[in-house]
Structures are given as structure tokens and as C-alpha cells.
Amino acid sequence: MARTQGSHRQITAPKMRKAAMRLFAQHGYAAVSMRQIAADIGVQVGTLYNHTPDKQTLLFDLMRDHMALLLSKIEDRPEQDPATRLDDFTRFHIRFHLQRPDAVFIAYMELRNLTPENFATIEDMRRNYENHVERIIQDGVDLGIFRVGDTKIATLAVIAMLTGVTTWFRPEGRLGLDTIEAEYCAMVKRALGAQADGP
Amino acid sequence: MARTQGSHRQITAPKMRKAAMRLFAQHGYAAVSMRQIAADIGVQVGTLYNHTPDKQTLLFDLMRDHMALLLSKIEDRPEQDPATRLDDFTRFHIRFHLQRPDAVFIAYMELRNLTPENFATIEDMRRNYENHVERIIQDGVDLGIFRVGDTKIATLAVIAMLTGVTTWFRPEGRLGLDTIEAEYCAMVKRALGAQADGP
DNA sequence: CATTGATTTGAACGCTCGTTCAGTTAGGCT
DNA sequence: AGCCTAACTGAACGAGCGTTCAAATCAATG
Numbered sequence: 001m002a003r004t005q006g007s008h009r010q011i012t013a014p015k016m017r018k019a020a021m022r023l024f025a026q027h028g029y030a031a032v033s034m035r036q037i038a039a040d041i042g043v044q045v046g047t048l049y050n051h052t053p054d055k056q057t058l059l060f061d062l063m064r065d066h067m068a069l070l071l072s073k074i075e076d077r078p079e080q081d082p083a084t085r086l087d088d089f090t091r092f093h094i095r096f097h098l099q100r101p102d103a104v105f106i107a108y109m110e111l112r113n114l115t116p117e118n119f120a121t122i123e124d125m126r127r128n129y130e131n132h133v134e135r136i137i138q139d140g141v142d143l144g145i146f147r148v149g150d151t152k153i154a155t156l157a158v159i160a161m162l163t164g165v166t167t168w169f170r171p172e173g174r175l176g177l178d179t180i181e182a183e184y185c186a187m188v189k190r191a192l193g194a195q196a197d198g199p
Numbered sequence: 200m201a202r203t204q205g206s207h208r209q210i211t212a213p214k215m216r217k218a219a220m221r222l223f224a225q226h227g228y229a230a231v232s233m234r235q236i237a238a239d240i241g242v243q244v245g246t247l248y249n250h251t252p253d254k255q256t257l258l259f260d261l262m263r264d265h266m267a268l269l270l271s272k273i274e275d276r277p278e279q280d281p282a283t284r285l286d287d288f289t290r291f292h293i294r295f296h297l298q299r300p301d302a303v304f305i306a307y308m309e310l311r312n313l314t315p316e317n318f319a320t321i322e323d324m325r326r327n328y329e330n331h332v333e334r335i336i337q338d339g340v341d342l343g344i345f346r347v348g349d350t351k352i353a354t355l356a357v358i359a360m361l362t363g364v365t366t367w368f369r370p371e372g373r374l375g376l377d378t379i380e381a382e383y384c385a386m387v388k389r390a391l392g393a394q395a396d397g398p
Numbered sequence: 399c400a401t402t403g404a405t406t407t408g409a410a411c412g413c414t415c416g417t418t419c420a421g422t423t424a425g426g427c428t
Numbered sequence: 429a430g431c432c433t434a435a436c437t438g439a440a441c442g443a444g445c446g447t448t449c450a451a452a453t454c455a456a457t458g
Contacts, residue, residue, distance in 0.1 A: 026311065027229075027311060027312075028227060028228075028229050028311060028312065029227075030226075030227050030228075030229035030230035031229035031312065109308055112225065112226060112227060113226075113227065113230065148382075148386075149378075149381070149382045149385065150374065150378075150382060153374070153379065153382050153383075154382075154386065156363060156364075156366075156367055157360045157363060157383065157386055158360075159363070160359055160360050160362070160363025160364075160366070161356045161357075161359050161360040161363070161390075163359070164355060164356060164358070164359025164360070164363075165355075165359075167355075167359070168355055175349065175352070179348075179349075180352065182348070183347075183348045183349060183352050183353075184352075184356065186348065187347075187353065187356055187390045187391075188390075190389045190390050190391075190392060191360075191386045191387075191389050191390035192386075192389075193389060
């Protein structure tokens, strides 16, 4: 048997994906050339095509892997009370998104650069994620803990509010992560008509 | 005297801007060529350069005009109570943004395609807009009507939540504009610790 | 009606794009 | 040690990019 597939001389594929992630997030998918990605990791452009069939698939893989990781990490404990589950979600969402700003940026900005089939796949994953949140809110409404007019609107409002953190948060900024999380936990619960324990 | 500057045979400049607006929003600035814009309005590509110095300026003008209109339309009545002013802002923001989804999309997605100087200009305008909102929230906090931990976070959270509407709203959808506005008015006020009059 | 100059055309400029591929290199296998 | 083959190079392909400009067009003016 010859070399197994995983035993690359150097691990070019992950390097390519990391470079693409950073460059796509910084300049946008359409504005980044395969040559730029290649130059960034110090190989010729032809090399990239040993590790991805084409540029579109490279983008799609980044987005799909990001969404898959997001879905795999979310955990819900339906036996706990909805307010706690909502707090857990709030902290999870903020932390997860702030840890990988490039991937988040790409997942939100480059949807229009996906082929229709690839777009449908990512969109399904996103809806799956939204359903997690809506379930918590719906349970809270059923138990009389939350009061919202429409659970779908509330779901999308909460997610939009939380994801917005990624557009302004800077690690060296005025406020620490814990402060921000607590602040958002309070705002989210209050927005849903629950009694907040925060400030 | 010959023809005055304004008496074009046809009004190509506005047509160019409208086409660019739609195409940039749909495919992204970098993915749209000047030739596509020209073809869309039925002229040769060279014609465009009679109406814009270059592609970058075309993008910048769209964004600056959008932000200028946004800033010109916002109106605040500091003598009224903050809850009312916040309701007014909520309805204004939702309505303004839903009326021009393409411009909103561009203003949020194409910032990275601006030159540093142009970016700084747009960023100033955005901060100006945010300050309007923060002023309302701060006044509400001072009067004991709102309770928030940090007015800047609250400001950005509110704006993110409201702007999120543009990503999912469809005119033919399940919920009417009035319903959505009322829903968001209630959520925004509750998020800021005010007593909501909505559901 | 002739003039004038804003407007448009159509072609061209040099450059970069995504992708392909024959040939070279080099590391793990027998 | 020598083979095998994945990985990489370097050059090439046709196509499209933003921008420029001389020549043609055309509507309002004098």
C-alpha cells in the first residue's frame, strides 16, 4: 500500500481552508482570488485544486462545516425551566459566535454566492438552529413564563440581537465577555416578557 | 449656450444607480461588473463613465445617499417621554428599512469594499444614527423609565434586533407590517426594562 | 437651419480571473 | 533500496475585468 490519503507531506488542506476563511471574511468571496489564497499559504495556485474541486465548493465547505459545528454544540435540556434554557442559549450563542468571527461573517454574508443547491443546504441548517430557539420560547409561553405575540418573530428578533454582538465586540474593548453575556441574558428574557434577574 | 447639463436625452444616471443598487444587493459589489450594469439599462459600458468617475465611487454614492436619507428622515422630540420616542423610532426604523431592502443590504454588506476614506465617512454617519437611539435610551434611564446595564450595548442590541427584520420580512408573508411593528415596539421596550403596553 | 457640446458608441488597453495539466518532487511503503 | 503515487510546480487556456478614448450621434440653442 502506498501513502494513505491523510499523510500529506504538509497539511495543506487545513491551511488552505484557514486562509480562505480569513480572506473571504476580510474581502468577500468574490473579491478573493484562488491565487491570493495560494500565495497566502505559500503554494502555487494549481496546488489548491488537489484539495478542493473548485472555489465554490471551498466556500460551501466552510459554511457547511461552520453550521454543522454550531448545530453539534448546541444542547438543550427540555426538563429545565425555559428561563434557564434561554440563559444557557444566550451565553452559548454569544460565546460560540465570538470565538469564530470569520466563519460567522462568511455564513451571513456569502449566502448569495452559493449555488441554489448549496444555499438550500445551508438554509436548512439555519432553520434547524432557529427551531431550537423557538422550542425554548414556545415552552416558556406554554408554561406562562414568557409572553410574546408571535414565537417566530421573537425567535428571529432574539437571534438577530445576539448575533449583532459580533459586529462590534472587540476583546480589548471596554466591556468583558461576562458582562456582555449577563447584559444580553437580561435583555433577552425581558424582551420575551420574563422577569429578569439581571440589571 | 448649448444644452444645459441637466437635459440628458434620457436620464441615464438615475437608471444606472438603480440598476447598480439592485445588482449589488443581489450579487455583491465585487461580483457585479460594469458591463452587467450597462447591459441592464441598455447602454454600452463606456456610457457609465459619463455618470460616475469609477465603480468605487458608484458604490460609495449609493451608500452615502442611503445614510444621508436615513439621517434626514429621523426625527426626535426630546420633550416627549422616552417610551413614546422609542416607539416612534422603532416604527420609523422598521418602516424605513423595509421600504428599501436593497440599499440596506448594501449599506451593511459592502462596507469592506469601500476605500478607507469612504469607509470612515459611512462609519461616521452610522455612529451619528446610533447616537440618536442612545440619546433616547439615556434619557429614559435618567428619568427612571428604562433600566439597562449599559446604554451603548442596549443601543446596538436594539438596532441589531430591528434591522434583522429586513432579512426575513416578505410583504406577502403571514404577518402584516402593523402587527410586526407592534410586536417589536413591545419587545424593544421590554428589553430596556420598560412596562410594555403590547402583548 | 447651422452650430454646439453633452452623450453615446464600439473598440481597444493591460490585467486578472478560475481552471487545467504535463511534468517534477518527495515521503511512506514493501 | 527502490517503487509508488499523492502533492506540487509552472505554464498555459479562454474569458472577463475596469477603464479609456476617438469618432459618431443628437437635441436644444442662436
